[in-house]
Amino acid sequence: MTAPLLSFEEASVLVAERASRLASRSPARERVSLAHAAGRVLAHPLCADSDQPPFTRSTRDGFACRAAEASTHAFLALAGSVRAGDAPTPPLASGSACEIMTGAPVPDGADAVAMLEHVEVAQVKLGGRVRLLPPRTLAPGENLVARGAQAHAGDELLPAGTPITAAQIALAASCGHASLDVFVRPRVAILTTGDELVPVDAEPGPGQIRNSNAPMLAVLVAAAGGEPWVLPTAADNAAALDRALAKASEADLLLISGGVSAGKFDLVEPALARLGAQFHFTGVRIQPGKPLVFGELPARTTSADQNEHGTKCFGLPGNPVSSAVTFLLFAAPVLAALAGSRAPSPRFALAQLAESTSRSARPGLTRFLPAWCTFASVDGALPSVAQVPWHGSGDLAAFARSNCFLVIPDYVSNFEEGAIVRILLS
Amino acid sequence: MTAPLLSFEEASVLVAERASRLASRSPARERVSLAHAAGRVLAHPLCADSDQPPFTRSTRDGFACRAAEASTHAFLALAGSVRAGDAPTPPLASGSACEIMTGAPVPDGADAVAMLEHVEVAQVKLGGRVRLLPPRTLAPGENLVARGAQAHAGDELLPAGTPITAAQIALAASCGHASLDVFVRPRVAILTTGDELVPVDAEPGPGQIRNSNAPMLAVLVAAAGGEPWVLPTAADNAAALDRALAKASEADLLLISGGVSAGKFDLVEPALARLGAQFHFTGVRIQPGKPLVFGELPARTTSADQNEHGTKCFGLPGNPVSSAVTFLLFAAPVLAALAGSRAPSPRFALAQLAESTSRSARPGLTRFLPAWCTFASVDGALPSVAQVPWHGSGDLAAFARSNCFLVIPDYVSNFEEGAIVRILLS
Numbered sequence: 001m002t003a004p005l006l007s008f009e010e011a012s013v014l015v016a017e018r019a020s021r022l023a024s025r026s027p028a029r030e031r032v033s034l035a036h037a038a039g040r041v042l043a044h045p046l047c048a049d050s051d052q053p054p055f056t057r058s059t060r061d062g063f064a065c066r067a068a069e070a071s072t073h074a075f076l077a078l079a080g081s082v083r084a085g086d087a088p089t090p091p092l093a094s095g096s097a098c099e100i101m102t103g104a105p106v107p108d109g110a111d112a113v114a115m116l117e118h119v120e121v122a123q124v125k126l127g128g129r130v131r132l133l134p135p136r137t138l139a140p141g142e143n144l145v146a147r148g149a150q151a152h153a154g155d156e157l158l159p160a161g162t163p164i165t166a167a168q169i170a171l172a173a174s175c176g177h178a179s180l181d182v183f184v185r186p187r188v189a190i191l192t193t194g195d196e197l198v199p200v201d202a203e204p205g206p207g208q209i210r211n212s213n214a215p216m217l218a219v220l221v222a223a224a225g226g227e228p229w230v231l232p233t234a235a236d237n238a239a240a241l242d243r244a245l246a247k248a249s250e251a252d253l254l255l256i257s258g259g260v261s262a263g264k265f266d267l268v269e270p271a272l273a274r275l276g277a278q279f280h281f282t283g284v285r286i287q288p289g290k291p292l293v294f295g296e297l298p299a300r301t302t303s304a305d306q307n308e309h310g311t312k313c314f315g316l317p318g319n320p321v322s323s324a325v326t327f328l329l330f331a332a333p334v335l336a337a338l339a340g341s342r343a344p345s346p347r348f349a350l351a352q353l354a355e356s357t358s359r360s361a362r363p364g365l366t367r368f369l370p371a372w373c374t375f376a377s378v379d380g381a382l383p384s385v386a387q388v389p390w391h392g393s394g395d396l397a398a399f400a401r402s403n404c405f406l407v408i409p410d411y412v413s414n415f416e417e418g419a420i421v422r423i424l425l426s
Numbered sequence: 427m428t429a430p431l432l433s434f435e436e437a438s439v440l441v442a443e444r445a446s447r448l449a450s451r452s453p454a455r456e457r458v459s460l461a462h463a464a465g466r467v468l469a470h471p472l473c474a475d476s477d478q479p480p481f482t483r484s485t486r487d488g489f490a491c492r493a494a495e496a497s498t499h500a501f502l503a504l505a506g507s508v509r510a511g512d513a514p515t516p517p518l519a520s521g522s523a524c525e526i527m528t529g530a531p532v533p534d535g536a537d538a539v540a541m542l543e544h545v546e547v548a549q550v551k552l553g554g555r556v557r558l559l560p561p562r563t564l565a566p567g568e569n570l571v572a573r574g575a576q577a578h579a580g581d582e583l584l585p586a587g588t589p590i591t592a593a594q595i596a597l598a599a600s601c602g603h604a605s606l607d608v609f610v611r612p613r614v615a616i617l618t619t620g621d622e623l624v625p626v627d628a629e630p631g632p633g634q635i636r637n638s639n640a641p642m643l644a645v646l647v648a649a650a651g652g653e654p655w656v657l658p659t660a661a662d663n664a665a666a667l668d669r670a671l672a673k674a675s676e677a678d679l680l681l682i683s684g685g686v687s688a689g690k691f692d693l694v695e696p697a698l699a700r701l702g703a704q705f706h707f708t709g710v711r712i713q714p715g716k717p718l719v720f721g722e723l724p725a726r727t728t729s730a731d732q733n734e735h736g737t738k739c740f741g742l743p744g745n746p747v748s749s750a751v752t753f754l755l756f757a758a759p760v761l762a763a764l765a766g767s768r769a770p771s772p773r774f775a776l777a778q779l780a781e782s783t784s785r786s787a788r789p790g791l792t793r794f795l796p797a798w799c800t801f802a803s804v805d806g807a808l809p810s811v812a813q814v815p816w817h818g819s820g821d822l823a824a825f826a827r828s829n830c831f832l833v834i835p836d837y838v839s840n841f842e843e844g845a846i847v848r849i850l851l852s
Contacts, residue, residue: 009805013805038649048823053635054635055633057820085622087631088632088633104622145817150820150824157823165645169641170642171638173640176626178626178627194529196529200599200604204480205513206513207508207512207530215595216593218461219592220592236509236510333802343829346802349777350775350777375771375772375773375851380835392571394479395571395576396576396593396596397577400472400588401584426593
């Protein structure tokens with residue numbers, strides 16, 4: 001219960017260290033078709049099934065030849081033609097050249113391809129002649145990729161833990177994998193707490209609001225590679241929380257929102273403590289999101305080694321922007337580790353500040369402000385970011401008009417227009 | 427057929443301009459439940475169903491009071507207690523304070539909340555007294571959000587065209603939308619061409635390779651908000667292409683991969699021309715991806731105004747890295763416009779270069795090199811990017827080990843270590 005209040009960097013390092021311990025586990029795996037593999041995590045190393053490329057292939061339309069012969073600018077006899085998809089042609093005789101298309105196999109004997117644009121063709125049919133136009137010369141290896149240059153059969157191309165996106169799908173397809181073994185998604189319990197919460201389809205009474213954190217966290221969890229498991233909202237009393245937590249602790253990761261600030265009705269920490277939780281921290285000097293709790297339930301000896309580390313749990317502040325920021329900064333990297341993923345998390349990039357930021361009202365806090373980054377800069381201008389005006393961490397409308405968070409470190413009061421600043425990508 | 431070879435910036439501006447014309451169309455809409463709305467595009471403005479917040483709410487645990495009274499440091503009589511979810515308490519009498527929890531409604535008469543940590547409580551029950559500890563004072567509005575401060579009932583919170591992610595889901599939930607109208611995803615035909623291509627589950631013969639572009643483009647299209655429609659691979663002859671294009675041109679957007687470079691078997695441009703296509707450009711000075719073709723089929727008068735612009739078509743170079751880069755740079759923004767989305771596309775950010783880049787072998791080309799960005803920098807270091815070693819635009823293995831592209835403008839030969847550079851996010 002008496003865990004420290006950490007700086008943002010301290011909390012990040014602690015979470016990264018805990019996540020790296022989790023990465024030694026190997027989650028359960030399942031097989032999915034290639035069409036359903038995007039967004040999953042590779043559960044085995046991906047190896048080349050053959051040399052890549054499987055044959056020496058031309059990267060240009062032109063004429064396969066011996067570079068040394070072509071560079072004399074003497075005419076070479078045209079000996080056939082090969083296009084993409086053709087079987088390789090017979091070995092190229094000395095003093096000759098073979099018409100070749102992009103992607104076609106370079107005949108044995110040839111060590112370069114002269115580009116179509118760089119040659120003179122005397123007669124465009126078999127029996128014709130071709131020469132490289134002076135003063136241009138050709139070096140061995142030009143305009144071709146040698147068989148096996150990218151990889152040899154059996155080489156490991158990607159390690160287990162690689163997140164699968166379009167590029168990995170393409171590579172798997174090129175290696176003949178119509179399906180892939182992927183890690184089973186970790187199950188993430190989402191437990192919202194608060195007597196003031198009513199479901200989205202209910203009409204809030206006086207003093208009540210609709211539960212927006214449960215559907216929001218479900219989307220964030222799915223985007224970060226987890227299987228969201230939304231539990232019914234728990235009432236603000238110890239018995240209700242104990243019941244809900246007993247069930248929720250079966251998950252691989254437990255997210256509780258609300259009930260973690262300083263007041264007498266904040267019940268989450270005591271309830272977790274009753275389950276035997278150890279707390280890594282119970283606050284981080286960030287804005288929004290300061291009352292964040294990170295802990296760990298005791299390992300359950302009855303279960304498989306899957307749970308040898310004990311369920312990790314986050315008590316997220318109830319305000320929606322605080323919930324989202326603390327999820328992205330701290331819960332997402334733990335979730336990525338549980339998912340067996342090597343993807344960097346959280347994701348920061350840089351952008352240029354469009355207008356000066358206001359001075360911090362709370363020095364000593366690292367701030368994460370809802371912001372809009374242009375991202376698309378067709379005219380070559382630098383990507384530019386500006387704070388979205390907001391009314392604090394409950395301001396969902398401002399959050400929904402943002403597409404990233406502007407990061408203001410705790411040692412900075414404000415940034416001037418034009419500064420290169422960090423942004424948290426969502 | 428004789429369209430210009432453009433610089434990267436020229437081509438980007440042209441594509442952005444064409445995309446903005448498409449944005450005036452309103453795509454068809456459909457209704458989806460909130461649980462299935464993430465990744466879609468809002469088809470109507472989202473309006474506040476009530477004031478936000480719907481009542482003046484406390485942002486802290488503490489004591490609701492009159493700021494002027496509290497700042498005298500006189501004891502105030504404790505007049506009840508209100509917690510989140512409670513109905514508002516009666517108006518606060520002068521000279522008194524009401525215990526209040528985060529999220530609870532602030533009683534009428536109170537204009538601020540004194541934080542629990544900043545007060546002295548003489549007796550913790552009804553009849554007790556509380557005072558703000560000197561020298562601290564309190565200003566009206568502190569630690570509360572006034573009813574309607576974020577929005578008033580009926581205010582437009584988000585415009586149509588907003589991409590729906592976690593934040594928009596939360597906002598929609600808070601406004602009582604259990605379902606949302608979203609734009610129907612545009613149908614994107616994916617037509618790979620090439621006699622050398624065999625399906626992923628076939629064993630390539632001599633000179634053949636597996637088709638990796640079709641599954642890759644399907645993932646890219648889905649990620650960019652389109653409905654992929656993968657057509658059978660077309661053989662490298664005019665009749666086969668004509669048949670395939672006649673079918674594919676029913677799509678909202680047409681992506682053809684392969685067959686767009688300079689050789690005599692490059693058939694895509696002539697086939698598109700036979701369909702009456704107008705070409706905006708047939709090449710861009712970028713590496714990889716130079717032979718990119720962007721055109722537009724004639725508007726079909728028989729169809730609804732949905733197609734008044736005519737199907738946009740891209741002839742993407744066949745090499746997989748070229749296909750992916752040109753998709754992200756040019757096809758994705760057109761697809762976003764067809765999807766009715768206001769999301770910035772393509773997405774560039776900045777990062778710090780981890781090591782100097784090699785000098786360009788081809789001056790005058792803007793280069794997009796597969797790269798790895800650390801993104802997660804737990805110690806406060808700047809996000810850092812490094813080129814992934816590669817063997818050109820056919821090197822899928824290198825591409826699959828990257829997580830972004832490093833951008834080197836055409837007026838730069840190379841960048842030195844430590845430079846702040848643009849990256850293309852994928």
